[in-house]
Amino acid sequence: MKGKSQAQLDRLKRYLSHPSVNKEKIRKFFLGSKEKNGFIKQLIVYGLLICIGFVYLYPMLYMVSKSMMDLDDLLDTSISWIPSTFNVSNFTQAATAMNYVKTLFQSILVAGLPTLLNVTVCSVIGYGFARFEFRGKKIMMGLLIFSFILPPQITMMPTYVMFSDYGLVGTLKAFLIPSLFGQGLKCQIFILIFYQFFRQVPKVLIEAAQIDGAGYFKSFLRIALPSAAPAILTVFLFSLVWYWNESYLTELYVTGIANKTQMGSLSTLVVQLKNFATSYSSAQYTGGVTQNNNESIQMAATLLSILPVLIMYFILQRNFVESIDRTGITGE
Amino acid sequence: MTEVTIDKAEDKVNEITEKKKRPRRKRREGTLARREAIAGYLFVLPWVIGVIAFLIMPLSNSFQYALANIKMTPKGRIISFVGYQNFTQIWFEDASFPTTIWGYVLNTLLSVPVIVVFALIIAMLLNDKIKLKGMFRLIFFLPVIVVSGPVMGMLADQGAATVPSMNVTLITGLLEGVLPGSLVTAISSLFENMIMILWYSGVQILIFLSALQKIDTTLYEAAKIDGGSGWECFWKITLPTIKPMLLLNAVYTVIFLSNNEQNSIIVMIQDAMFAASQGYGYASAMAWLYSVVVTLLVAVVAIVLMTRKDAYDRQVAKMKRKHRKDAREVRKIRRRNRRNEGKIASTTR
Incomplete structure (x- = not known):
């Protein structure tokens, strides 16, 4: 008994003379050393990141939470985030009002076809700028940058007049023809991405192909293009997303804003969302939906309209974020 | 006496011109170079056609429209030249355009620094060695995917655009005593749409991040050996290295904010386009004025952030x-x- 306590006392003494936690270690833990960041700094970094991340996600969370509430939950002040019941009726109402399935396919068409054209045409143009030297190239590049800075509104009206003269307004051709000539939505950025990327492809490789008898176009198709997979992916994704989110020009050119009678021939989800109030009331009039329009249904519609791109983003997020690095969008 | 000076001068002349006397033969373009140039033209031909058809022609047309009054009749358009009447009408008779554009300029000048600084801070946080880096990057890049006019409009209508528990009215009240009225409204709208403004910084974060990752780490090590603190490292190493990116991001932000569908001027132009009393001519004039303002803004930002020449450039x-x-x-x-x-x-x- 006595021996045991003596041993304990000894241990305590040893511990006090060489404590495993001393001042130095505490200091190191909180303030960090050369190799490792200290606890305080880590706390600040993570705290900031989590706070800002929450602020970033706040509208999304708000949208998801509101979209599931029914009318009672909306009016109940004690419920702010978590709805009392999981309510799907908002989604079905919004989907009927937006004519969801049909509009979804139309959106994919409206965003997808110009995107495919963009990828093909911009890669050709970017290769032309990157690979060849010709007179006037500098002026052309300057014009490219200039057309990026210029607000699209200034050329919008004459283009609209031109399209309506040729009867292109209200059809998808109004999007397809500009992108066929490298003038689609934000095509300047895509051309620059391809330009940056193809400049990194070693010239020797292409020259070797030419010695082996490949023409200019063949060496582009066989050598340069296969190595540009990251750039192609980046351009594809961004073009798709930007066409998907474009409501202003889509409404003007593709669905046709001036003659409302033609409306409905081609529409996208985002355009539908823009005119949600009117389309909802008309759906209510025809008896498609039963509830009155409220913020829950609006939020459900918003969520539905961005859901396809969200799903795509979560599947391809690695490509999205890392491709920017690889393609050198930052421009050295 | 004179001959001596002439000789001296001649020597000097020879000395200086000797450097330039290297035989410089004018090289003629070979057939290969010419063929390559032709191939290059062929590759960029679609773009050239596009520029002529969708940039230069519309630009000249739009200028013509801006100076004219256009009436839509069942037979077609009737264009009557009215000179600069559209411009004077916009500037002096319509009250809404000058005030809107002034608000836009103030808003942009206020939000550009906020967005750029914020993007830089987040990029630096993400550049540290942290866990779950991928997840945070996912969150910060998410807005780029979903941001679009109608979605933003819906969210802003619901009040989801303000940071919760931030008291905007209090801030506005505090500022009202100190600053002129238009500035106060601009600042308070900045705070009101804080989340939306932060949402615009997704691409900028990525650009900063990739620039930060390319900085040579040995620079920091050398600075640390010399006793530099993290603060000093930021001002002396990080900031000068990424300064070109600062310019790029600022210009990108200005353009993004100006060409955004949420922008009230763009909505105004579109409304004017189909309004019975105003029409294409009026809207074109508006668009021209607007693009002049945007160009000026870009120029101001570019001049403020232009990289100053370093010692080497000055020597050259x-x-x-x-x-x-x-x-x-x-x-x-x-x-x-x-x-x-x-x-x-x-x-x-």
Whole structure:
């Protein structure tokens, strides 16, 4: 008994003379050393990141939470985030009002076809700028940058007049023809991405192909293009997303804003969302939906309209974020 | 006496011109180079056609529209030239356009620094060694995917655009005593749409991040050995290195904010386009005025953030100036020589 306590006392003494936690270690833990960041700094970094991340996600969370509430939950002040019941009726109402399935396919068409054209045409143009030297190239590049800075509104009206003269307004051709000539939505950025990327492809490789008898176009198709997979992916994704989110020009050119009678021939989800109030009331009039329009249904519609791109983003997020690095969008 | 100076000058002339006397043959383009140039033209041909059809022609048309009054009739358009009447009407008779554009300029000038600084801070946080880096990047890049006019409009209507528990009215009240009214409204709208403004910084974060990752880490190690703190490292190493990216991001932000569908001026232009009393001509004039303002804004931002020349560049410029001065002197001396030779010849005769 006595021996045991003596041993304990000894241990305590040893511990006090060489404590495993001393001042130095505490200091190191909180303030960090050369190799490792200290606890305080880590706390600040993570705290900031989590706070800002929450602020970033706040509208999304708000949208998801509101979209599931029914009318009672909306009016109940004690419920702010978590709805009392999981309510799907908002989604079905919004989907009927937006004519969801049909509009979804139309959106994919409206965003997808110009995107495919963009990828093909911009890669050709970017290769032309990157690979060849010709007179006037500098002026052309300057014009490219200039057309990026210029607000699209200034050329919008004459283009609209031109399209309506040729009867292109209200059809998808109004999007397809500009992108066929490298003038689609934000095509300047895509051309620059391809330009940056193809400049990194070693010239020797292409020259070797030419010695082996490949023409200019063949060496582009066989050598340069296969190595540009990251750039192609980046351009594809961004073009798709930007066409998907474009409501202003889509409404003007593709669905046709001036003659409302033609409306409905081609529409996208985002355009539908823009005119949600009117389309909802008309759906209510025809008896498609039963509830009155409220913020829950609006939020459900918003969520539905961005859901396809969200799903795509979560599947391809690695490509999205890392491709920017690889393609050198930052421009050295 | 004069001959001595002439000799000296001649020596100097030879000394200076010797450098330039390297034989410079004009190289003629070979067939290969010419063929390559033709191929290059063929590759960019679609773009050239596009520029002519969708940039230059619409630009000139739009300028023509801006100076005209356009009436839509069942037979077609009737364009009547009215000079700068559209512009005067926009500027002096319509109250809404100048005030809107002034609000836009203030808003942009306020939000650009906020967005850029914020993007830089987040990029630096993400550049540290942290866990779950991928997840945070996912969150910060998410807005780029979903941001679009109608979605933003819906969210802003619901009040989801303000940071919760931030008291905007209090901030506005505090500022009202100090600043003029238009500035206060701009600042309070900045706070009201804080989340939306933060949402615009997705691409900028990525650009900063990739720039930060390319900084040579040995620079930081060297600075640390010399006793530099993290703060000093930021100002002396990080910031100067990424300064070009700062300019790029700021210009990108200005353009993004200006061409955004949420922008009230763009909505105004579209409304004017189909309004019965205003029409294409009026809207074109508006668009021209607007693009002038945007260009000016871009220029202001670019001038503020333009990278200053470093010591090396300054040296090069100095040397170039010196060379030019030397060349001028050479020419002067030559001329004088010729004159003097003429004089000497005439006197000896």
